[in-house]
Amino acid sequence: MSATTSSLLPAASGAAGAGAPRQAVRSNARASSDFAAKQARTEQLLRQAAAHGTSLGDVTQASSLGAEDVVITHLINALALDIPVFVLDTGALHTETLALLERTEATSRADVQVYRPRHEQVIQFVRTQGQDAMYRSLELRKQCCGIRKMEPLARALAGRAGWITGLRREQSNARADVPAIDTSEVETRGLTKFNPLADWTWGDVWHYIALNDVDYNPLHDQFYPSVGCAPCTRAISLGEDFRAGRWWWEDETAKECGLHVKAA
Secondary structure: OOHHHHOOOOOOOOOOOOOOOOHHHHHHOOOOOOHHHHHHHHHHHHHHHHOOOOOOOOEEEEEOOOHHHHHHHHHHHHOOOOOOEEEEOOOOEOHHHHHHHHHHHHHOOOOEEEEOOOHHHHHHHHHHHOOOHHHOOHHHHHHHHHHHHHHHHHHHHOOOOEEEOOOOHHHOHHHOOOOOEEOOOHHHHOOEEEOOOOOOOHHHHHHHHHHHOOOOOHHHHHOOOOOOEHHHEOOOOOOOOOOOOEOOOOOHHHOOOOOOOOOO
16 A cells, blocks of 8 residues: 555545445455555556646546446545546436445545436437337347447547546456557547556455445445446356356347447
């Protein structure tokens, strides 16, 4: 743990901030032997991201309010970086996620911006395809993600020079080669993607949460390692893949909403 981070923020006072360690912390908090070096590299990358572009706020953090993202937001606040945070409120989030969003808006030093889908597009999709359309075909599920996530994401990133994500190589086979800095879309979209936790393990994430008493989504205590929209997320069982609870009815190779899939 660096002195920089530990000395700048008080312990959290939210749902995960007091009392005995909760289930997710007890089960997962296991630091790598080189955790201190990882955190130092992460802090340096966040400083680099804050300085990227031509003006303050050119780089923003995309937060799903999952474990990785609350760690990054905590670091942004602790380091007093000029990096705004945005959350996509899809209109289908769990109540626990929405409650965490409210607490984050109330306590974050960084500006928290919320982007929602176009109401008329959601109404039209539900009216024509039904509430459970995502279960009927991959095409319909991706249409739903396009309306609820991709279109708001485009607005969130408009005019930006870069964004910060919680992608980690350990999360899935599709993310095994995630670089710390991804410049593959600079030419096509003008965006640099910063992945400051790329080399962190799940144990590292929870070690940081435990060490800093970071407020987190209580769904993690109910065995939801990855939390998305309520209809498309379930708890996982012992031995299941980390992202098995996301779009569990689909083939493993299809399990992305599009946020982190490069355009062809």
